[in-house]
Amino acid sequence: MSEENKKKKLLEVKNLNVRYKSGQATVYAVNGISLELEKGQTLGLVGETGAGKTTIAKSILRILPDYAVETLEGEIYYEGKDILKLSDKELQSLRGHEISMIFQDPMTALNPVKTVSSQIAEGDRKHHGCSRAEANQKAVEMLEMVGIPGERADEYPHQFSGGMKQRVVIAMAMACSPKLLIADEPTTALDVTIQAQVLDLIKNVKEEIGTAMLLITHDLGVVAEVCDKVCVIYAGRIVESGSKEDIFDKPSHPYTQGLFAALPDLDKDVDRLTPIEGLLPDPTVLEDGCAFRSRCPHACHACREFDNELRELAPGHYTRCWRGLQDRED
Amino acid sequence: MSELMEVKHLKKYFKSPRGTVHAVDDVCFSIEKGTTVGLVGESGCGKSTLGRTLIHLSESTDGQILYQGRDVTRLNKKELIEFRKHAQIIFQDPYSSLDPRQTVQDIISEPLLLAKYGKDEVQRRARELMDTVGIEKRLRMSYPHELDGGRRQRVGIARALALNPEFIVCDEPVSSLDVSIQAQILNLLMDLQEELGLTYLFITHDMSVVRHISKKICVMYLGQMVEQCEKKELFEHPLHPYTKALLSAIPTTDIHAEKRRIMLKGEITSPINPKPGCRFAARCPYAKESCNEPATLREVAPGHLVACARAEEVNCMA
Numbered sequence: 120m121s122e123e124n125k126k127k128k129l130l131e132v133k134n135l136n137v138r139y140k141s142g143q144a145t146v147y148a149v150n151g152i153s154l155e156l157e158k159g160q161t162l163g164l165v166g167e168t169g170a171g172k173t174t175i176a177k178s179i180l181r182i183l184p185d186y187a188v189e190t191l192e193g194e195i196y197y198e199g200k201d202i203l204k205l206s207d208k209e210l211q212s213l214r215g216h217e218i219s220m221i222f223q224d225p226m227t228a229l230n231p232v233k234t235v236s237s238q239i240a241e242g243d244r245k246h247h248g249c250s251r252a253e254a255n256q257k258a259v260e261m262l263e264m265v266g267i268p269g270e271r272a273d274e275y276p277h278q279f280s281g282g283m284k285q286r287v288v289i290a291m292a293m294a295c296s297p298k299l300l301i302a303d304e305p306t307t308a309l310d311v312t313i314q315a316q317v318l319d320l321i322k323n324v325k326e327e328i329g330t331a332m333l334l335i336t337h338d339l340g341v342v343a344e345v346c347d348k349v350c351v352i353y354a355g356r357i358v359e360s361g362s363k364e365d366i367f368d369k370p371s372h373p374y375t376q377g378l379f380a381a382l383p384d385l386d387k388d389v390d391r392l393t394p395i396e397g398l399l400p401d402p403t404v405l406e407d408g409c410a411f412r413s414r415c416p417h418a419c420h421a422c423r424e425f426d427n428e429l430r431e432l433a434p435g436h437y438t439r440c441w442r443g444l445q446d447r448e449d
Numbered sequence: 450m451s452e453l454m455e456v457k458h459l460k461k462y463f464k465s466p467r468g469t470v471h472a473v474d475d476v477c478f479s480i481e482k483g484t485t486v487g488l489v490g491e492s493g494c495g496k497s498t499l500g501r502t503l504i505h506l507s508e509s510t511d512g513q514i515l516y517q518g519r520d521v522t523r524l525n526k527k528e529l530i531e532f533r534k535h536a537q538i539i540f541q542d543p544y545s546s547l548d549p550r551q552t553v554q555d556i557i558s559e560p561l562l563l564a565k566y567g568k569d570e571v572q573r574r575a576r577e578l579m580d581t582v583g584i585e586k587r588l589r590m591s592y593p594h595e596l597d598g599g600r601r602q603r604v605g606i607a608r609a610l611a612l613n614p615e616f617i618v619c620d621e622p623v624s625s626l627d628v629s630i631q632a633q634i635l636n637l638l639m640d641l642q643e644e645l646g647l648t649y650l651f652i653t654h655d656m657s658v659v660r661h662i663s664k665k666i667c668v669m670y671l672g673q674m675v676e677q678c679e680k681k682e683l684f685e686h687p688l689h690p691y692t693k694a695l696l697s698a699i700p701t702t703d704i705h706a707e708k709r710r711i712m713l714k715g716e717i718t719s720p721i722n723p724k725p726g727c728r729f730a731a732r733c734p735y736a737k738e739s740c741n742e743p744a745t746l747r748e749v750a751p752g753h754l755v756a757c758a759r760a761e762e763v764n765c766m767a
Contacts, residue, residue, distance in 0.1 A: 168627050280717075310654060312694060315710060315713075343700060343703070364704065367702060382628055382702065383661035384657065385656065385699060389661075391639070396633075
């Protein structure tokens with residue numbers, strides 16, 4: 120790919136591999152993930168616990184703990200620069216300023232001994248050289264934007280409810296108008312009515328600032344609400360990717376189909392749900408062939424020799440299943 | 450139709466430094482034998498407290514809990530031990546509800562030992578239970594940390610089943626599990642109900658799960674019951690403004706559906722010394738001055754109970 124082409128894309132991850140040390144064993148957390156994100160777009164990463172979603176997010180910000188990581192290979196281009204080759208200083212100017220992150224648990228993402236306004240103001244003071252007064256003023260504006268009255272700016276996190284804390288976290292992430300927002304299960308800890316409010320808020324703020332978003336979730340309903348593109352992750356690999364319409368209207372990979380089938384439906388009555396039998400494969404063993412084959416209802420001997428390459432089903436719609444192009448209904 | 454459990458004007462208050470927490474406030478409902486009643490509501494609305502109070506894990510402040518006609522709140526110690534054989538609970542978090550220093554077999558055997566079963570009988574029954582809930586025999590001597598979430602929840606279910614109970618409170622048994630595993634556990638619970646004729650009170654905040662498993666649904670808001678009816682009726686004709694908002698807020702996987710979402714203002718208010726009057730009024734899009742009167746649960750359609758003074762008006766039923 121030419122240099123020019125790379126620059127159009129905001130984020131491009133190429134063949135990312137992450138392995139953790141775990142005692143004597145190696146955990147294969149992320150295996151050859153490639154993805155792209157354009158300006159203003161929202162990409163959803165869907166998968167179950169342990170699929171490697173959060174590891175991908177943390178590699179982009181380079182905040183994985185050094186002591187646990189055995190290898191971190193691949194290329195992560197942010198506006199043409201390879202994040203994996205940046206110095207600590209360069210990284211610091213990216214984090215919070217250009218790329219910021221909303222963490223899953225608002226209860227632990229905030230510093231309990233600092234007021235919420237000082238936590239929101241930190242980014243502006245560091246990256247934009249604002250004075251304390253200026254930054255605090257802006258923090259109050261950010262709080263009001265996420266629907267928290269300005270007079271509560273000098274309160275501490277424990278004085279807020281869960282939904283409000285998550286709004287504070289969002290205000291913090293948005294304070295420096297980042298170009299890329301990584302949201303790791305931003306609404307999982309919240310109730311549905313509050314979740315609806317927060318998703319609405321993220322959508323509005325995103326439109327206002329024009330931020331691109333990488334949304335990590337296990338909730339297909341949330342993906343349907345906010346994403347443009349979707350990647351389904353299984354055992355550290357993307358098993359299916361495409362536009363939201365591709366994935367929701369024509370799910371092709373047996374795992375994606377299984378995820379949809381396992382959900383209880385709000386409109387249809389079924390006597391029994393269809394679970395995906397079995398469990399995630401052992402992450403300390405990287406086997407050849409398709410990683411889903413032990414749980415797949417369509418598995419056969421050919422899956423053992425599967426080359427683990429993506430197949431293009433339609434323009435932009437990829438699946439990591441050799442039966443991808445064949446009619447599965449037979 | 451026989452009612453296994455009947456709850457009348459049940460109250461559970463907690464004292465706190467800032468005042469009295471009205472966790473469960475004047476709740477009435479009944480559970481028919483062999484069926485599942487779903488209890489839904491947001492975190493902090495008192496669902497779990499209600500579930501625990503029903504099987505007397507925490508003592509009620511006032512009101513009656515009639516289990517097969519006998520008042521659970523008045524049982525003496527001996528009778529309570531007997532009652533616990535009939536009523537059990539499955540907890541939300543399979544990570545903290547199992548003793549990390551006990552093996553799977555120990556955990557499942559404990560209720561049997563307490564009930565003074567013989568040693569051989571305990572072993573036989575424990576093996577039988579592992580079979581019933583689908584835990585492989587080889588995991589008999591494993592510790593909880595060696596199991597995944599789904600298997601741990603199966604151990605919790607086996608423990609609840611040990612003494613052949615009739616009634617089980619399921620307190621968010623699937624909300625910490627992934628969807629593929631969640632479906633396995635829901636199927637298991639429904640199979641067990643059919644085989645053993647169990648009665649469930651199923652507590653959850655997930656409307657699609659409750660729709661799948663329940664016959665009757667109760668919606669709670671801030672310690673009070675706001676709506677109660679058969680499942681089908683609730684999803685087709687929700688009458689309380691809170692239920693309507695709750696149903697409209699669920700993100701669905703249908704990307705082409707036209708959605709009209711009712712956005713609620715603000716968040717759940719404090720259950721400490723609540724003001725008289727409708728507790729939902731502060732967030733309700735239809736609130737009027739008349740909502741300052743206490744809203745009591747009343748039957749507006751056959752078998753459909755709502756606690757909203759303006760239910761007919763709001764739903765154009767007049």
